[in-house]
Amino acid sequence: MSRVSDTRQRTREAAAQLVAGAKRPHEITVDQIYAVIQQGSRTTINDELKLWKDERTKVDALGADLPPAVADAMRSLWVVAVEQGELTFTEQREAMEAELSSIQRERDEARASRDATIADGQQRAQQATQLGEQLADLQQRLVSESATKNDALGQVHALQQEIASLRTESMRQQEAAVAAQEKQSTEFQARLAERDLAFQTELGTATQRLEAAQDHMLRQIDEAREGQRHAERALAKA
Template identity: 45%
Template structure:
């Protein structure tokens, strides 16, 4: 159901509730209805409220002219008819809205299809123009190719004539070259035979020299083996001497360590003696100072009278 139809239906329901609470139809206003339903525009509510008030006025007039039972029956029938009409109207409205939505969708789809078709038409037109241009260029190229073919045929005929003449000349030149080649081949064969004989003689000489060199190498190898054996013997002796020297070095190292230990001890003793001598020297200096001080004190002390007289007599 659309929002407008729902607003109209709720307007009638709200008006009926207000009448049920004791209000008179002419006292019901748009503001009271809007306060009840809280939706829709005031224009829609006003239109539907006017229709409802007119219906209520007709019902009241009919109720005043007819008996109460008949009026009630007619009002009930009228209410059912109005409700049914509203339902039919709402259903038809929804159907129309769906049809409108579908029509809009179809229109949009047709618009899209039309735009696509127009684009295709433009593309086809461009392709047609391009093909016409290519066709014109191909026709011009075909004309040029025909002219070139005719020129090529004439050139080919001239080339064929030149080829025939060249064949005759080349045949004569080939025969001359074959004769010359045969003579040169005989001369090269004779020269090759001479070179081969000389080369064989050189090979024989080289073989004899190689044998002498091999003998010399064998002699040098024997001498080298003897020298190697002598070197190995000398190496054994050197290793023995080296081991002996290593023993001597170890012994000398032990003796040097002992001498170093004794020297360290003597150095310590010498340092102790030097310290004692230095201490004795300080004691001597102290005693000398004390003796000098005592002598000074003795000289400064006054002598007795008897001692002075004895000195005078003497």
């Protein structure tokens, strides 16, 4: 029960107690009520006391033409009915206040959840923006790297063609060098064979001449020896 509701209820109870103590309803004051209950604001007590006095006046007016015993019984029933109604009203109000508190709590939780969802959505949107910027940067880098890659591939292809051309030219030059070397070797072998043949021919001729000279010299030596022997024999005879 809220503080205000409790003050209103206790205001009515205090007023009933004062009436039971021989106080007339119209004589009861706010200060007297406050002296009994010791709580609440005088404004709340005053408002509730006025309502109670109005209700009491209506009850007294209804019982003015009735016998005292019947009027007292009616007033007692009215008090019980009012108290029961106030109790029911208080219970309903407390239930409504509890429900309102629950609704407010749920509203606060829903608001907190909504704020969290909004914050999360904003964070996700910011992340999406950042990812979009990163994606754009990556795409730009990819385009740049692709162009660089294509340029590098073009250079590699050109180098491969140049290497192939150099290999072809090198093989051609090697083949030409081998052919020239083989030709030179063949020509050299031919010249060598020709020179060897000429040398062998000259050697044969020189050998023949030497042999002829040796034969001639040997004949001359033999003739000289024979002449010497004739001379010696001639001297011996003389």
